[in-house]
Amino acid sequence: MVESPVADPAQAARQGDEGAPDCWLVFDADVREALDGLRPGDDIVVLTWLHLAERNVLQVHPRGDASRPMRGVFATRSQHRPNPLGVHQVTVLAIDDLRIRVQGLEAIDGTPIIDVKSALGAHGQR
Amino acid sequence: MVESPVADPAQAARQGDEGAPDCWLVFDADVREALDGLRPGDDIVVLTWLHLAERNVLQVHPRGDASRPMRGVFATRSQHRPNPLGVHQVTVLAIDDLRIRVQGLEAIDGTPIIDVKSALGAHGQR
Numbered sequence: 001m002v003e004s005p006v007a008d009p010a011q012a013a014r015q016g017d018e019g020a021p022d023c024w025l026v027f028d029a030d031v032r033e034a035l036d037g038l039r040p041g042d043d044i045v046v047l048t049w050l051h052l053a054e055r056n057v058l059q060v061h062p063r064g065d066a067s068r069p070m071r072g073v074f075a076t077r078s079q080h081r082p083n084p085l086g087v088h089q090v091t092v093l094a095i096d097d098l099r100i101r102v103q104g105l106e107a108i109d110g111t112p113i114i115d116v117k118s119a120l121g122a123h124g125q126r
Numbered sequence: 127m128v129e130s131p132v133a134d135p136a137q138a139a140r141q142g143d144e145g146a147p148d149c150w151l152v153f154d155a156d157v158r159e160a161l162d163g164l165r166p167g168d169d170i171v172v173l174t175w176l177h178l179a180e181r182n183v184l185q186v187h188p189r190g191d192a193s194r195p196m197r198g199v200f201a202t203r204s205q206h207r208p209n210p211l212g213v214h215q216v217t218v219l220a221i222d223d224l225r226i227r228v229q230g231l232e233a234i235d236g237t238p239i240i241d242v243k244s245a246l247g248a249h250g251q252r
Binding site: 031033034035036037038042044045047058059070071072073074075076077081082083084085087114115116117118120 | 157159160161162163164168170171173184185196197198199200201202203207208209210211213240241242243244246
């Protein structure tokens with residue numbers, strides 16, 4: 001689960017590089033072993049379930065800008081989509097057992113975490 | 127669903143830039159509107175459900191190399207993990223109604239598609 005100071009979706013930054021605050025990723029004890037090897041400074045991809053998204057929306061105005069024509073959600077980054085998964089590339093700041101602090105993740109407090117992966121770097125796979 | 131010439135997991139490239147073949151993404155008619163706005167040349171992120179992965183694996187030898195120490199799956203790109211989602215950044219080659227041809231997606235034939243997003247480019251959001 002994401003533990004963030006942002007509790008109101010209206011306050012959440014649209015993308016992480018637009019001012020999202022640092023937050024904690026909080027894991028269940030039964031996946032403790034899966035976290036082994038993560039280190040501060042690592043770039044990771046966090047997959048979340050955007051639990052407040054509307055799943056019956058197929059088209060949106062990109063970035064909520066009504067002056068732009070409607071576009072299919074698969075051609076946007078809208079949170080509203082049939083399977084509302086969030087993909088967030090972030091940097092690990094600190095690790096405290098089952099809690100991982102990351103920089104700039106644009107999800108509100110309480111967002112479920114589905115998966116975490118090592119990010120593909122410029123030098124390929126680790 | 128992914129339609130790929132690769133049907134055997136042992137033949138699948140470990141990552142898309144290591145020789146994965148072009149393949150088709152095939153969508154259901156009920157999400158036709160969500161595809162509107164996608165064009166050849168677009169970079170997209172495809173999320174898949176890696177249906178053959180082992181969900182009870184928490185640690186692996188990175189890249190299957192037994193000479194490397196075991197590491198938590200959240201610090202790797204292993205397909206084996208509690209929620210086996212695949213994240214694939216690929217380029218759209220062609221679009222034929224509900225079928226989208228993409229370059230270099232490392233998933234075997236029949237892999238379910240969960241979501242598609244516009245990739246974040248060097249110039250930000252579209």
